[in-house]
Amino acid sequence: MTTKNKSNPDEVLIGLVSISDRASSGVYEDQGIPALRDWFTSALASPWKMETRLIPDERAAIEKALIELVDDMRCDLVLTTGGTGPARRDLTPEATLAVGTKEMPGFGEQMRQISLKFVPTAILSRQVAVIRETPDHAALIMNLPGQPKSIKETLEGLKDADGKQVVAGIFAAVPYCIDLIGGPYIETHEAVCKAFRPKSAIRQR
Ligand SMILES: Nc1ncnc2c1ncn2[C@@H]1O[C@H](COP(=O)(O)OP(=O)(O)OP(=O)(O)O)[C@@H](O)[C@H]1O
Numbered sequence: 001m002t003t004k005n006k007s008n009p010d011e012v013l014i015g016l017v018s019i020s021d022r023a024s025s026g027v028y029e030d031q032g033i034p035a036l037r038d039w040f041t042s043a044l045a046s047p048w049k050m051e052t053r054l055i056p057d058e059r060a061a062i063e064k065a066l067i068e069l070v071d072d073m074r075c076d077l078v079l080t081t082g083g084t085g086p087a088r089r090d091l092t093p094e095a096t097l098a099v100g101t102k103e104m105p106g107f108g109e110q111m112r113q114i115s116l117k118f119v120p121t122a123i124l125s126r127q128v129a130v131i132r133e134t135p136d137h138a139a140l141i142m143n144l145p146g147q148p149k150s151i152k153e154t155l156e157g158l159k160d161a162d163g164k165q166v167v168a169g170i171f172a173a174v175p176y177c178i179d180l181i182g183g184p185y186i187e188t189h190e191a192v193c194k195a196f197r198p199k200s201a202i203r204q205r
């Protein structure tokens, strides 16, 4: 899908990259991109479009996809899923750090905290987040684990049976981060994910 030209200045362009040897070679059907797409469909109240890639766990291919999504497609936000673990071919964090101009360690730290509420193996994910800046554009790139259910878990956090937030998901901090790097104003459906902005940054209608 090509989403190069924005039909609306507030539209956010989101790159979704599924990194899996087996899904990219057809051993199993990719569930990463559908899970990401479904989550954004449920969470975003402002306009958005996606650009997707399904690639193997190869560092050069990951770096190429990330650079193309930010520099050529001009995505404001890029999420990867897969390849964050300790296995020999898990190289997503290395590729992400290589294309970043600033590291954003809070996202990885918070994701591991959230994931520990779900699985003790959360500490095996080396996920990172970075900003990639070019002379006239910037984007936030974040790694999520490969397990498809971890996408909702990390983005949305944990809620109790009444829907009350127990642990905030990382997406709560993403709209303000995108504001700060000069991207579009992202609005969310609060029942899914309440975005936090300082009062002075909240756009008045
Ligand atoms: N894109 C995907 N689509 C569907 N299921 C996936 C995907 N990626 C991972 N999974 C599931 O999550 C589990 C853990 O993911 P992990 O990234 O460790 O896979 P892996 O063992 O490195 O293999 P691969 O890179 O071939 O997906 C996998 O065993 C698989 O069941």
Ligand SMILES: Nc1nc2c(c(=O)[nH]1)N[C@H]1C(S)=C(S)[C@@H](COP(=O)(O)O)O[C@H]1N2
Residues within 6 Å of the ligand: 081, 082, 083, 084, 085, 086, 090, 114, 115, 118, 119, 121, 122, 123, 124, 125, 126, 144, 145, 146, 147, 149, 150, 151, 153, 154
């Ligand atoms: N929220 C959440 N985080 C998770 C998981 C999960 O199921 N849910 N799986 C863990 C496991 S088992 C591994 S090995 C690491 C790395 O996974 P990856 O290599 O698929 O990125 O993510 C961890 N983080």
